[in-house]
Ligand SMILES: [Fe+2]
């Protein structure tokens with residue numbers, strides 16, 4: 001996949017209706033992905049030798065391939081966003097350094113538990129994006145929307161892999177849930193802080209405070225922050241939760257065909 005040429009005309013406020021806040025939130029998410037996904041790959045790779053099940057070993061190969069590809073395409077988007085004045089490089093450096101630091105302190109099993117928890121975040125956001133046309137409209141720019149939809153499709157496809165590896169190496173329910181609480185705190189704090197820092201540095205945000213306020217209002221009513229999405233995130237805390245408890249096979253099949261079928265929107269991109 002190569003989305004580079006789709007992003008040439010990316011405007012600074014690329015979210016729907018030029019929403020300033022939405023653009024900064026999406027920027028913060030995209031900035032976290034490449035180094036976050038490198039961490040996912042490292043955590044799964046560190047335990048790969050302990051997997052006996054050949055099917056799961058195969059899934060792990062697929063997982064690593066998909067995550068590496070996501071990182072590559074998000075780096076392209078992040079460079080484009082950096083040219084537009086967003087702090088994507090600073091966010092990338094921050095994520096890389098803090099993850100490396102935490103990784104050294106935590107056990108390999110806990111790193112994997114954090115990865116499984118974050119994969120539930122990406123799977124939840126992915127299901128919202130693929131399942132809700134309003135959510136897709138919010139992205140605004142075509143290039144960013146299709147990049148995120150491709151990413152979302154693959155996140156849905158491999159949503160159980162890190163989780164199954166965690167179980168296969170004997171990860172406990174207690175650690176799994178504890179890791180999710182750590183992830184909730186970090187995710188909200190870090191994306192929140194970076195969005196605010198980025199907004200404070202944006203001259204348009206300073207010039208149009210009411211547009212910024214409207215943007216925050218819109219964020220509160222977004223499908224991504226809806227009660228339904230939050231409830232889905234918290235399903236992770238249920239006893240014996242498994243990512244495949246939510247059956248997304250139909251949604252995945254539908255979007256595979258829409259994006260990569262004979263007349264798929266991204267089929268040419270794949271072929272080239
Ligand atoms: Fe990914």
Ligand SMILES: [Fe+2]
Pocket residue numbers: 067119122155158
């Ligand atoms: Fe993933």
